Amino acid sequence: MIEAEATPETRKRVLLAKPRGYCAGVDRAVQTVEEALKLYGAPIYVRKQIVHNKHVVSTLEQQGAIFVEENEEVPEGATVIFSAHGVAPEVYVQAKERSLRAIDATCPLVTKVHHEARRFAADDYDILLIGHEGHEEVIGTAGEAPAHIQLVDGPDSVDQVTVRDPSKVVWLSQTTLSVDETMETVARLKQRLPLLQSPPSDDICYATSNRQHVVKQIAADCDVVIVVGSRNSSNSIRLVEVAVDAGARAGYLVDYASEISDEWLAGATTVGLTSGASVPDELVMQVLDHLAERGFTDVAEVTTADERLTFSLPQELKRDMKAAAAARSVQAAALAASAGNG
Numbered sequence: 498m499i500e501a502e503a504t505p506e507t508r509k510r511v512l513l514a515k516p517r518g519y520c521a522g523v524d525r526a527v528q529t530v531e532e533a534l535k536l537y538g539a540p541i542y543v544r545k546q547i548v549h550n551k552h553v554v555s556t557l558e559q560q561g562a563i564f565v566e567e568n569e570e571v572p573e574g575a576t577v578i579f580s581a582h583g584v585a586p587e588v589y590v591q592a593k594e595r596s597l598r599a600i601d602a603t604c605p606l607v608t609k610v611h612h613e614a615r616r617f618a619a620d621d622y623d624i625l626l627i628g629h630e631g632h633e634e635v636i637g638t639a640g641e642a643p644a645h646i647q648l649v650d651g652p653d654s655v656d657q658v659t660v661r662d663p664s665k666v667v668w669l670s671q672t673t674l675s676v677d678e679t680m681e682t683v684a685r686l687k688q689r690l691p692l693l694q695s696p697p698s699d700d701i702c703y704a705t706s707n708r709q710h711v712v713k714q715i716a717a718d719c720d721v722v723i724v725v726g727s728r729n730s731s732n733s734i735r736l737v738e739v740a741v742d743a744g745a746r747a748g749y750l751v752d753y754a755s756e757i758s759d760e761w762l763a764g765a766t767t768v769g770l771t772s773g774a775s776v777p778d779e780l781v782m783q784v785l786d787h788l789a790e791r792g793f794t795d796v797a798e799v800t801t802a803d804e805r806l807t808f809s810l811p812q813e814l815k816r817d818m819k820a821a822a823a824a825r826s827v828q829a830a831a832l833a834a835s836a837g838n839g
């Protein structure tokens with residue numbers, strides 16, 4: 498039998514979204530653990546998953562990181578790293594009480610929201626924090642001013658909001674929400690509270706919005722959109738929702754290529770591919786290989802933004818790295834001098 502040559506219409510293709518994967522905050526948090534392991538040696542304790550990605554966590558575990566839920570599980574005097582999602586102030590206090598060497602890998606864009614919460618609470622505002630109940634970031638931000646903050650978990654929670662003074666209310670948000678759903682929540686809040694103030698700058702971070710934006714551009718052309726990311730990763734789950742809302746026939750979240758079912762691809766000619774902000778690109782490349790083995794060999798990268806932001810490592814770690822480098826050069830100079838004398 499002679500097989501018909503694939504025409505442009507039947508050729509199986511992948512639309513690869515860019516930006517995708519690691520954001521500046523995740524890159525910094527992962528590097529913080531890696532550098533701390535090099536500097537202080539294993540084990541290094543990390544409170545909560547450093548970033549919400551199964552592969553990253555297991556890779557760091559193999560290098561000597563121990564992930565714990567609370568400071569109490571860390572031996573007194575040991576080193577603990579706080580995750581990219583941020584912590585409530587009481588967590589720093591607990592660490593001090595246990596004489597832990599605490600390194601804060603909170604993303605600076607989460608820290609910015611903490612500052613806003615503190616500032617508006619100090620001015621006696623009621624703060625409506627839009628976010629997902631139980632998410633670590635929300636727990637950390639709410640912990641900055643528990644008496645002033647109430648959680649609004651999506652548009653359907655708006656009716657439960659009560660405020661003391663409708664002229665002194667501001668909304669803030671988790672950094673990894675759906676941009677569209679958050680705007681819907683805000684619109685509904687404004688119907689009830691017309692004087693509601695907005696945050697001084699966007700709380701949903703650049704990485705979350707950029708990844709959603711490019712998915713919206715490709716979704717309508719895709720039979721299936723595959724998002725590489727873990728089930729506890731808020732921004733990855735949002736990407737699946739955004740893809741389906743924007744016209745993809747189906748959207749799936751996978752940690753690894755091996756989780757992709759051939760049934761998802763049956764009859765598909767265009768697959769969209771992206772990844773959450775905590776996903777190393779090697780996992781996306783493995784999905785591309787998996788798709789190529791199934792005939793999706795034509796890959797077009799669709800780019801809607803150029804991301805160049807980087808964050809420097811936490812001050813406390815940089816200080817110790819600098820001190821260790823200085824000690825090494827003193828030692829090297831001493832060795833050189835004694836070799837010269839000999």
Ligand code: SF4
Pocket residue numbers: 520521522523581604605606607672673702703704705732774
């Ligand atoms: S997703 Fe945004 S807020 Fe979260 S770590 Fe990345 S840059 Fe920071």
